[in-house]
Amino acid sequence: MSHTAELIAVGTELLLGNICNTDAQMISQTLSALGINVFYHTVVGDNPQRAKEVIQVARSRADIIITTGGLGPTCDDLTKQVLAEAFGKKLVFHEESARRIRDYFARRLPHRTMTENNLQQAMLPEGCTVLDNDWGTAPGCAFEAEGCTVIMLPGPPRECRAMLEHRVVPYLRHLSEGVIASRTLKFFGIGESMLEAQLRDRMLSMTNPTLAPYAKEGECELRITAKAATAQQAEAMLLPVERELEAQFGDLIYGVDVPNLESRISQLLREQGLTLSCAESCTGGLAAKRMTDLAGASQVFSGGVVCYTNQVKERLLGVSSRTLDTYGAVSKETARELALGCARLMGTDLAISITGVAGPDPDDRGNPVGLVYIGLAHGDQVWVRRCQLGSARDRVRNSAVLTAFDMVRRRLTGLNVIKEEP
């Protein structure tokens, strides 16, 4: 039997927009991996009547209800009250939980006096499975009643995450049948709508495995998901689909199950024993920041120069004043000299350069917003690509960095560095 879950977050702070419902994302990911379908997320405030109505709706359309928040003393343990009532259960005092709460205060918060309302948190639905909270004070709980599985978790993301992993996953495992396996193909250089247009018929005709495209900040990904009795069977179902897609999209696919382009090029650099640096004008450090988001980056990435002024481009990176005067900072020639100068200055095998107009205004030579020249030096060779990358500052900067990374990827996998436009 296939299960349907609804996640209900209780908390006025979510409805005011003070915080984002990251718990829902986290739980959704986990349930998907268990093969449980999440069909709804709901957020309701700290209001007993509305919470009660939300629970009624959820019962009518889901057989797993997972709540987050509303467990602590500040909201009168609203979630437990409402769910216990909805399923005709009493709240009873759970001695062991009370002891844990007292302990928690004594150990972690010795400077705070525990107020008596904290012990309210030990009131739990009769007959429930208590989910001990080793990461905060409010215990979670779970019960099954009237064909529905109910799980209540604390709201703070750190506690919710730990409880999910250590308490909920073991509890839920018996509910899920079959195993889900998935593989994610990562694309650069094709938009989501184009990808979808080319796959639409196939996507609609497939039921297991399924194909789903996602757009992600200038990149695109395609997830293949298969469900089978065993992990091995599910894996075997993925393979032919993956092969077909690779044949169809070729070098637009930059990796499989890698988080992003920077991970991919770090991996390639490491394999080939090469180092990279970058000279950034309009992206102002974003490329370096992304490369160093990865732990262990120093093996392959030496650093770079953020050359936001012409003076730095000239004095530090050796762009000739003639080039800057004749062609300007935003030019093929400057990008070329920046890339070569950066590799020399930083002593790296490869170097990226990025110079362009991130906006919001055109530059003083009248170059339009979004015009970016991206250089790649490898030894004596240099490639420069001219790109027009939209008009929003964030997007221009992000696309420029991705394009630069993709040039490195293409170089290190033996492709033409500058992709031929179709």
Place this chain on the structure above:
Amino acid sequence: MSHTAELIAVGTELLLGNICNTDAQMISQTLSALGINVFYHTVVGDNPQRAKEVIQVARSRADIIITTGGLGPTCDDLTKQVLAEAFGKKLVFHEESARRIRDYFARRLPHRTMTENNLQQAMLPEGCTVLDNDWGTAPGCAFEAEGCTVIMLPGPPRECRAMLEHRVVPYLRHLSEGVIASRTLKFFGIGESMLEAQLRDRMLSMTNPTLAPYAKEGECELRITAKAATAQQAEAMLLPVERELEAQFGDLIYGVDVPNLESRISQLLREQGLTLSCAESCTGGLAAKRMTDLAGASQVFSGGVVCYTNQVKERLLGVSSRTLDTYGAVSKETARELALGCARLMGTDLAISITGVAGPDPDDRGNPVGLVYIGLAHGDQVWVRRCQLGSARDRVRNSAVLTAFDMVRRRLTGLNVIKEEP
């Protein structure tokens, strides 16, 4: 009459946990500021039947329905179909929107062929107010029917944010009564729970204005919100509260109604005609990236060096090999020489340096994860602060950058650069 809103996000990627429903947070904040109560958030997948049912539930409990997502060609414009049907409206072809979509492709994405399914996006409910999308292809729309206001927005957060600000707020203003004014005090150097503990009694006793603290990636903010008949009256109510808080928290408040620390220091640098650069080791370009997120940064920010290796620290920034040998890269002495070297190299009045262990592992001298030295040079003077910034890589890097920015802020406002620990 007071309004009740429900936000409905349409998108299977939300239910799979691929993305987080940040749109709901953003819209909630905006509606709160307009004095419109948001009572529910709902997320449903790309499934017409379930979306239809969700709309029926929403109509029964809210008089403003705002949807996000499900407008593009990849989901067959599901949201428009379902809402038009729910309110008995036909979808009709909107010529002007079709023209805008064609234009958008021609201008922004000249290298991409527009697929015909993109024109589906110009099918809109008859008689609706079209909300032009200058930030993407899918137009939004709004209509009022059967006592309900329906607004549909694109899902990508960047588009949603722009549409919200420029299309929805003007559209909704006539629905809200009274005027909301708010002021946001920005804090650095105090945690949200500490702030809340110090304000709890006052917060609970206030009804208008209200006080609400928010935590934001290492910073903290406190929003004062007042509601009154006129903007002037609302503003006048804010002032005494702001004054009191300034008296209470002093230099922990770095600004009022400024987006972040980097904006604040850019403003100070500009006012004082000074320039800044940065030498970044463990933060790998994050400080430079944040400074250049701001348009017009080049007036005050010249750039910097990402010195991920000792070689770069020594050769480029002039840290002596003796210092590196004796004290190591993660040391007070290195931070000092980096800051001085960076100001000299980049020719700026001030320079920041950041060197530390971002993790996940201790460095080869056994310095623990989270240990960071942050230097600030201004002319001949240098200050270095030693910080222990937690254990998660992202958080260490983020806190290090904020601490560096705060040192600049303190310097430029005549405070002690290194805050005395309490």
